[in-house]
Amino acid sequence: MPLLVPPAPAPALLSVLAALSSPTAVQEARTPALRSAEGPLDTETPLPVHVFEPARVPGGLPQARLAGWRFHISAGARVVAAGETVLTADGWVFSRFAEGPYLASTERALRQAETLPDMYQPHLLSVPGLYMLALWLHCRPRTDAATAQPDPTDLLVPLAPAPPGITAHRVHRLVELAPVLSVRLAPPPLLNPAA
Template sequence: MPLHVPPAPAPALRSVLTALGSPTAVREAPTPALRVHQGPLRPERPLPVHVLDDVSRRGTPRTRLTGWRFLIRGGEHALATADAMLTPDGWAFSHFGEGPYVSAIERALHQAESVPTAYQPRLLSVPELYMLTLWLHEDITADGAEGCPAAGDLLVPLAPAPPGIAAHRPHRVAELLSRLTLRLTPASLLGSPA
């Protein structure tokens, strides 16, 4: 089933295109793949990036939008990411990124396209665990910049995932959040033996 990718804000896309068109920005980026690539680079598959705040808190998870991430394609594969963030003056280019999450995002998106249910893809960061997930939101008509994980949503931890969490294995929201909450709860609160 095709994924329903929400459109990125036009100013966010323009900021990334401007950065890609700047020889200085690309040359000074900490991404060797962009610096050595010969040929055109293009931003694709924009995903809103949400942060899960205080995962150990009981109740409905709270998220906040922190930006939009684009896969930067050069040829057939994604080489890097480019992030745009909201500033008081509007959307602005933030940075280029490289590393294992580039291929992990691409792999998770391909996996999600083979699922029979339609989803809206987003990224969900869990800073407390240095974890990034592909968030497959069940409401494909929702504004990609808003909302919280719903019961019917799937979370797919990206590689590298924290120890004990399998990368690229889809989880229902409640299942993964309960596992994350347990990982972050101090042993003294769990009734450790005396």
């Protein structure tokens, strides 16, 4: 079933388009594929990027905090980079251009999600403490992407490279994978030196 990609805030999109139209911004980007792309560059597939926050109570659901928007940048039919924005006190601003393994992995996960029987709203879920990024498939496709929160029926697709012990591109129910992530993010227990 097709994914219902949420609309990005207009200022976020405009900031990426402005950066793309700036020869200086493109040439100074650390993305060789973007610098060498031929033809017009365009944005597609806006995805809200949320930061994973472990559940505050045992057995509870994790929280997600909107941190930015990522736009895939295409040259013709090929995605060559991503343009990222962040929210500041002055509104949405361009942050950086990026490429690397998560770009192709995101494309693969989106194609994978389109084969699922239900409709979802796609998000990216960042787990900084594990150096992990996942495609978060929210079961409420018409939710405001800025305020979306994890639901027990949501799905997560870890992107490659995934942390050890977590299989990339395997569809997980959020309620199964979130506790694993929370445990891995928990601080180690204090050792009792007197014992």
